[in-house]
Amino acid sequence: MARTTEPVLPLDQPRPLHGIAAARQIESAAAAVLPPHTLMQRAGLAVARLAQALAPHARRVCVLAGPGNNGGDGLEAALHLLRSGRPVQVLLMAxxxxxxxxxxxSLQRACQAGARIETALPERLEADLLIDALLGLGARRAPEGAVAAAIGRTALHRGPLLAVDLPSGLHAETGAPLGDTVVRATDTLSLLALKPGLFTGQGRELCGRLWHDDIGVDEPQRALQAPLARLAPTLAGAGSLLRRQHAQHKGSFGDVVVIGGAPGMAGAARLAGRAALAAGAGRIYLSVLDPQAAGDDGRPELMHRPAAWSDTASLLTAATVVCGCGGGRAVAAVLPPVLQHVPRLVLDADALNAIAADATLQQALAARARRGQHTVLTPHPLEAARLLGCSAAQVQADRLNAALQIAARLQVVVVLKGSGTVLAAPARLPMINATGNALLATAGTGDVLAGWLGGRWAPTPGEDGWLPALDSVRLHGAAADAAAAAGRRGPLRAAELVEAMLALG
Incomplete structure (x- = not known):
């Protein structure tokens, strides 16, 4: 049996993410053809091996074991750590x-190996390494009682904390905490199948470094159960900047029109234009909604085209349009011709707010797919909430479902931004992006993403927007990851982000 514990990221190929029901089916099918107790023994051994690799000099290990099979995995890990000569404290919260x-x-085996099982929770967990095996895949409600108290104690721990399968208190599918208490791990070992909640919502923040062990159940066996989503590659692939051929000219790479920049917000449209230029579009036209605003003096390559939305006979019907960046209330008036005539459309920011507030615009947007026109929406959680008529907290509580709802309702590709950006489209398995960090949490970075997407899409007019969106999101986050790896602490300013993406693309 070939087995390995491996880091999940970086990633060069998409990987399936299984929901709770599918993960249980995979486990049941594997257990049915193996001797009893085999999977738990393998899981415990994998946890113990990773624990020793993460903290090779730890003198005190504390295993927090809960009332289910996740606790059994922790008990098996304690057994193997004891056999390796490590002093282990086992706190059984069940x-x-x-x-x-x-x-x-597993409890019986651990006792036979000499484990001291304690049930009284001390005021402080005195250990060099904590192993969280309190709650696993089946947790559906907020932690209670002794389990909740133990989770609370982990907040005082300052050393390595290894979570078994997922941090206790985190929902496996949504990445949302189940209650007010949730483990914050330095490392998480996902067993058997990867789960969506590890990569979106608060999952990435709470999981720390992510590891995976298939515990001897190979990919063909796991593939028998349909995934809930896929994890997008983090490394550059065929979707990066298109290779240019010698005889091509600027007309070979398409036109992008950026419509936005209401009074006081022209910078948003300019950032989107700069990004579209860097992403590879042949010509960029800025159509700024502020009549007093000029072009972009810092980038004279960007051409100023007033009221481009009225040019429905030529420019608008051939270009890729990015609409909404800094659009304010003024953008609502230009949306009807844009929705009617543009073949490839990226809608961001205030364009989304205007559509959310107007049922007629929503109908016009949904009608685009029936005419063979393609649309990508790039909402942040609050904009997504407005489109769905709910709160941002409800969107964040189930990001996958929120993105799928918008995609189905409006017949569009959706890029739901945030930690673990979700891409969804009708009749497609959603994808979760694993690049990016909080260096992107600054004004203008969303405008850069929208503009880059338009510029990446323009040279490939036959695409429906999915691949340009996927590649743009990956690169957008990868630029922030590279900055963090280089020691950047402050936010990555939007104009810098354009250049950073170009350097990586």
Whole structure:
């Protein structure tokens, strides 16, 4: 049996992300063809090996074991750590008599190996390494009682904290905390199948470094269960900047029109234009909604085209249009001809707010797909909430479902921005992007993403926007990751971000 524990990121190929029901089916199918208790023994061994690799000099290890099979994995890990000569404290936050069969057997094995099982939770967890095996895949409600108290104690721990399968208190599918108490791990070992909640919402923040061990269940066996989503590659692939051929000219790479920049917000449109230029479009036209604003003096390559939305006979019907960046209320008036005539359309920011507030515009947007016109929406959670008629908190509570709802309702590609950006489209399996960090949390970076997407899309007019969106999101986050790796602490300013993406693309 070939097995390995490996880091999940970086990633060069998409990987399936299985929901709770599918992960349970994979586990049940594997257990049915193996001797009893095999999967839990393998899981515990994988946890123990990773624990020793993460903290090779740890003198005190504390395993927090909960009432289910996740606790059984922790008990098996304690057994292997004891056999390797490590002193291990096991805190069982459950009634031993009520443990599931597999976990009860692991408790017996740990006791036979000399483990000291304690049930009283100390005021402070004195350990060099904590192993969180409190709650696993089946957790559906806020932690309570002794388990909640143990999770609270982990907040005081300053050393390595390894979570088994997922941090206790985190929902496996949504990446949302189940309650007010949730483990913040330095490392998480996902067993058997990867879960969507590890990569979106608060999952990335709470999981720390992510590891995976298939515990001997190979990819063909896992592939029998349909995934809920896929994890997008983080490394550059075929979707990066297009290779230019010798005989091509600027007309070979398409035109982008940026419509936005209401009074006081012209900078947003300019940033989008700069990004579209860097992404590879042949010609960029800025159509700024502020009549007093001129072009972009810092980038004279960007051409000023007033009221481009009225040019419905030529420019608008052939170009890729990015609409909404800094558009303010003024953008609502230009949306009807844009929605009617543009073949490839990226809608961002105030264009999304205007559509959310107007049922007629929503109908016009949904009608585009029936005419063979393609649209990509790039909302942040609050803009997504307005489109759905709910709160931003509800969007964040289930980001995958929110993106899928918008995509189905409006027949568009959706890029739901945030930690673990979600890409969704009708009749497509959604994808979660794993690049990026909080260096992007500054004004203008969303305008850069929208503009880059338009510039990446323009040279490939036959595409529906999915691949340009996927590649743009990956590169957008990768630029922030590169800046963080280089020691950057402050925010990555939007104009710098354009150049950073160009350097990586």
């Amino acid at each position: 009634d031993a008599a009520a443990l599931p069969e597999d976990a009860a057997r």
